Amino acid sequence: xxxxxxxxxxxNVELSSTVLLVCCAVLSCFAEQxxxxxxxxxxxxxxxxxxxxxxDSYQAGILWVSWSFFLLxxxxxxxxxxxxxxxxxxxxxxxxxxxxxxxxxxxxxxxxAKIVGLTVLLASGLKVGKAGPWTHINTAITAQLTRLPVFSxxxxxxxxxxxxxxxxxxxxxxxxxxxxxxxxxxSIEVTTEYYMLSTYWKAFVTAICGAVCAHFFRPNPFIQxxxxxxxxxxRNLELVVFFVMGIVGGLLGGLFVRVYERMMEWRxxxxxxxxxYHVFPYFFGLISLPLCFWxxxxxxxxxxxxxxxxxVSTDLDVKHGWMNTGSIYGNLVLYICxxxxxxxxTITLPIPAGVFMPLIAIGTGMGRVFGEIMHDMYPNxxxxxxxxxxxxxxxxxxxxxxxxxxAIIVLEVVNGIEFMLPALFGIMISITVGQRxxxxxxxxxLYAKG
Amino acid sequence: xxxxxxxxxxxNVELSSTVLLVCCAVLSCFAEQxxxxxxxxxxxxxxxxxxxxxxDSYQAGILWVSWSFFLLxxxxxxxxxxxxxxxxxxxxxxxxxxxxxxxxxxxxxxxxAKIVGLTVLLASGLKVGKAGPWTHINTAITAQLTRLPVFSxxxxxxxxxxxxxxxxxxxxxxxxxxxxxxxxxxSIEVTTEYYMLSTYWKAFVTAICGAVCAHFFRPNPFIQxxxxxxxxxxRNLELVVFFVMGIVGGLLGGLFVRVYERMMEWRxxxxxxxxxYHVFPYFFGLISLPLCFWxxxxxxxxxxxxxxxxxVSTDLDVKHGWMNTGSIYGNLVLYICxxxxxxxxTITLPIPAGVFMPLIAIGTGMGRVFGEIMHDMYPNxxxxxxxxxxxxxxxxxxxxxxxxxxAIIVLEVVNGIEFMLPALFGIMISITVGQRxxxxxxxxxLYAKG
Numbered sequence: 044x045x046x047x048x049x050x051x052x053x054x055n056v057e058l059s060s061t062v063l064l065v066c067c068a069v070l071s072c073f074a075e076q077x078x079x080x081x082x083x084x085x086x087x088x089x090x091x092x093x094x095x096x097x098x099d100s101y102q103a104g105i106l107w108v109s110w111s112f113f114l115l116x117x118x119x120x121x122x123x124x125x126x127x128x129x130x131x132x133x134x135x136x137x138x139x140x141x142x143x144x145x146x147x148x149x150x151x152x153x154x155x156a157k158i159v160g161l162t163v164l165l166a167s168g169l170k171v172g173k174a175g176p177w178t179h180i181n182t183a184i185t186a187q188l189t190r191l192p193v194f195s196x197x198x199x200x201x202x203x204x205x206x207x208x209x210x211x212x213x214x215x216x217x218x219x220x221x222x223x224x225x226x227x228x229x230s231i232e233v234t235t236e237y238y239m240l241s242t243y244w245k246a247f248v249t250a251i252c253g254a255v256c257a258h259f260f261r262p263n264p265f266i267q268x269x270x271x272x273x274x275x276x277x278r279n280l281e282l283v284v285f286f287v288m289g290i291v292g293g294l295l296g297g298l299f300v301r302v303y304e305r306m307m308e309w310r311x312x313x314x315x316x317x318x319x320y321h322v323f324p325y326f327f328g329l330i331s332l333p334l335c336f337w338x339x340x341x342x343x344x345x346x347x348x349x350x351x352x353x354x355v356s357t358d359l360d361v362k363h364g365w366m367n368t369g370s371i372y373g374n375l376v377l378y379i380c381x382x383x384x385x386x387x388x389t390i391t392l393p394i395p396a397g398v399f400m401p402l403i404a405i406g407t408g409m410g411r412v413f414g415e416i417m418h419d420m421y422p423n424x425x426x427x428x429x430x431x432x433x434x435x436x437x438x439x440x441x442x443x444x445x446x447x448x449x450a451i452i453v454l455e456v457v458n459g460i461e462f463m464l465p466a467l468f469g470i471m472i473s474i475t476v477g478q479r480x481x482x483x484x485x486x487x488x489l490y491a492k493g
Numbered sequence: 494x495x496x497x498x499x500x501x502x503x504x505n506v507e508l509s510s511t512v513l514l515v516c517c518a519v520l521s522c523f524a525e526q527x528x529x530x531x532x533x534x535x536x537x538x539x540x541x542x543x544x545x546x547x548x549d550s551y552q553a554g555i556l557w558v559s560w561s562f563f564l565l566x567x568x569x570x571x572x573x574x575x576x577x578x579x580x581x582x583x584x585x586x587x588x589x590x591x592x593x594x595x596x597x598x599x600x601x602x603x604x605x606a607k608i609v610g611l612t613v614l615l616a617s618g619l620k621v622g623k624a625g626p627w628t629h630i631n632t633a634i635t636a637q638l639t640r641l642p643v644f645s646x647x648x649x650x651x652x653x654x655x656x657x658x659x660x661x662x663x664x665x666x667x668x669x670x671x672x673x674x675x676x677x678x679x680s681i682e683v684t685t686e687y688y689m690l691s692t693y694w695k696a697f698v699t700a701i702c703g704a705v706c707a708h709f710f711r712p713n714p715f716i717q718x719x720x721x722x723x724x725x726x727x728r729n730l731e732l733v734v735f736f737v738m739g740i741v742g743g744l745l746g747g748l749f750v751r752v753y754e755r756m757m758e759w760r761x762x763x764x765x766x767x768x769x770y771h772v773f774p775y776f777f778g779l780i781s782l783p784l785c786f787w788x789x790x791x792x793x794x795x796x797x798x799x800x801x802x803x804x805v806s807t808d809l810d811v812k813h814g815w816m817n818t819g820s821i822y823g824n825l826v827l828y829i830c831x832x833x834x835x836x837x838x839t840i841t842l843p844i845p846a847g848v849f850m851p852l853i854a855i856g857t858g859m860g861r862v863f864g865e866i867m868h869d870m871y872p873n874x875x876x877x878x879x880x881x882x883x884x885x886x887x888x889x890x891x892x893x894x895x896x897x898x899x900a901i902i903v904l905e906v907v908n909g910i911e912f913m914l915p916a917l918f919g920i921m922i923s924i925t926v927g928q929r930x931x932x933x934x935x936x937x938x939l940y941a942k943g
Contacts, residue, residue, distance in 0.1 A: 221914070223917055224674065224678075228674075231688075231690070232690065232693070237690070238681075238689075240681070240688070243682070244897075247897050247917075247921070251917045251918055251921050254917075255732070255914055255918055258914055279709065282709075447697050455913065460905065460908050460909075461908055463673070464673070464704055464705055467674075468701055468705055471698060471701050
């Protein structure tokens with residue numbers, strides 16, 4: 044009968060794995076909607092605290108810190124359900140795809156803890172990334188789908204499962220950032236050493252479906268697209284600046300990884316015969332949250348909003364406190380330094396925190412510094428400061444993660460393909476520099492976790 | 494001494510192959526400059542013929558046809574120096590990378606015949622593509638470079654040579670279109686079944702260097718970038734149109750390959766006991782060139798100019814005769830049909846003619862038809878007709894070549910990343926449809942050539 048024939052066709056591995064991935068794309072898009080809706084409401088509580096009291100009053104501060112701390116505690120407790128859900132999940136995914144099957148990595152408990160923990164953390168004042176955890180969530184959803192009877196024949200073949208997981212990884216990035224090309228390249232770079240063309244095709248189909256779904260569910264882009272007046276052709280001198288930016292991005296990225304490694308060594312030590320492992324996260328929350336509040340509104344902004352702010356083509360406006368010291372440089376440098384330190388600690392905590400988005404945001408700040416300097420030097424030559432910020436974001440992310448796809452993801456997110464050449468050029472330099480200093484942050488996390 | 498140490502460092506395979514590829518990028522950029530300069534002057538002769546006499550007078554027609562025919566004869570004679578330089582070169586490259594070493598494929602005679610032949614043909618009225626031949630030229634330059642003593646140790650290792658050639662292939666597309674991402678993806682898709690991450694990295698470095706060089710040598714883009722007013726978010730109904738466009742692109746692409754196969758069978762037959770192989774190109778030139786002239790200026794336009802015309806956001810202007818029948822549809826449909834037929838014959842001729850650019854141009858025409866229909870139906874809703882044209886170009890090229898990278902190359906060339914989702918969605922459909930109808934055009938050429 045008709046049903047039998049459909050089941051028979053599903054038995055075709057190629058077709059059914061593609062069907063599975065499309066299902067994953069649609070499901071993950073649905074999960075993303077629920078996530079966004081919850082996040083919006085959680086964030087509105089933070090806005091309520093600020094809006095109802097006098098700006099930056101100590102009452103608001105205490106309330107905001109308590110609220111953020113409360114969310115952090117929830118995330119830490121959730122992680123205890125399934126400790127493997129801590130961190131970005133990309134290093135573990137890499138290990139999994141290379142053949143080492145980590146227990147419970149795709150368990151539904153991990154999925155639950157990760158998705159709720161991520162939502163809660165993104166609403167708090169901590170700087171956590173979404174890309175890595177979202178990729179993990181996608182692969183976990185896909186792995187859960189393979190348990191359905193229709194797809195059961197796929198599980199037997201490890202090669203097919205790995206292809207499917209690579210596809211889900213591509214979709215993680217694609218649906219999170221509406222960046223299908225970057226997603227596929229990310230999955231090529233991060234997950235494997237060898238890549239098969241059939242995987243590539245599956246990854247692309249999934250990523251396109253995911254991005255199209257995301258486009259319809261979320262008409263407003265994740266990050267404000269680049270201003271159209273900001274589209275200029277870059278000139279010879281600017282290439283030198285992008286070169287320097289690549290070097291700085293590579294140095295900072297390499298340094299970031301080094302500091303992370305030291306931090307992990309230090310975390311393993313005992314003080315006064317006691318392990319600080321479980322106390323430290325609370326302690327860090329109690330230090331970092333008041334610091335972020337005290338430094339001003341720009342330090343509390345969610346990462347996506349900070350990136351949107353930093354890539355505008357006009358002067359940074361006063362509304363988020365970027366200009367509150369008169370000059371922009373002080374705040375930007377403070378933003379970079381403080382956040383680099385906070386993020387390097389955050390990713391050592393047992394919470395589902397990614398590293399990609401924070402690096403992009405910090406790098407955007409770094410690029411903006413270069414852009415502002417160039418703008419001060421050549422005020423009338425139409426320096427595209429927003430574009431510089433983008434290039435900086437790509438450079439720093441490349442310097443730490445060593446993935447060229449960072450540049451492509453950044454460009455796709457903000458529709459800034461005019462800056463493709465500078466960004467790719469910068470990231471090429473920054474990866475080369477970073478490679479001399481340390482291993483990639485993902486490899487480093489793997490090493491630290493053993 | 495210092496020199497010895499430099500030589501020793503060069504001996505490092507990874508480094509020296511990267512140095513080799515960067516040299517290739519710079520050299521090919523230089524070759525491109527010479528090529529462009531010659532092409533400009535050759536084309537100015539064509540313009541001179543048109544400018545000096547009354548428009549479309551029969552004197553001008555006879556002169557133009559003679560001139561184009563003369564150029565065609567030169568190209569045919571050049572191909573006799575090295576018959577392997579005929580065609581796009583990508584199928585042969587694929588065979589070479591899979592281990593079958595074709596005699597003389599990278600010989601300097603082939604290189605010479607291909608580069609001169611390509612230049613001459615691009616100046617004539619024939620619709621030949623540049624992407625494939627340019628990729629072949631790049632790989633040939635690289636292969637010649639490996640004969641230098643400094644790089645001699647690379648030749649021993651076949652794996653390294655294949656990596657280098659993949660990198661050169663990526664650079665071919667990147668420097669031709671200033672499209673590094675598309676170039677790398679093209680080299681992934683077209684050249685191999687398995688892809689190594691180290692190749693990927695080399696390909697990207699080469700492609701970035703090539704694109705940066707191209708940017709500095711050629712500040713004006715190859716194809717006019719998309720108009721900035723043409724940047725709109727697509728809506729739900731439009732996705733249906735892109736879906737239909739994908740189906741039409743896939744059908745036309747598949748049909749194109751089928752017709753090509755028939756044509757090759759037919760070319761092998763003898764008439765009246767005589768092989769038509771050597772006479773046919775001249776015969777084709779004498780039929781097609783007057784036809785192109787007679788149909789009007791828009792039919793004689795170089796492909797890049799036609800694409801620039803078709804992707805404008807406003808009405809197609811009168812200057813190239815696109816509107817000479819009052820309605821745009823007649824001319825566009827004629828453009829599509831006539832060119833599909835001419836191109837399918839052109840690629841069977843013994844001349845260095847690519848297939849990628851003509852397909853993009855014809856597809857752009859097809860997309861423009863859809864765009865114009867939508868614009869007529871919803872005149873006030875800001876239908877981005879230029880964007881539709883782009884999506885059409887990607888769909889037709891995808892339908893025939895089965896490479897997703899076509900979409901990315903098209904988008905990179907015209908800076909139209911806003912249309913990334915529609916283009917990727919359309920090409921996904923068109924590849925799926927095309928795959929049902931025939932093999933890819935490159936595989937088909939391989940099969941036809943044995």
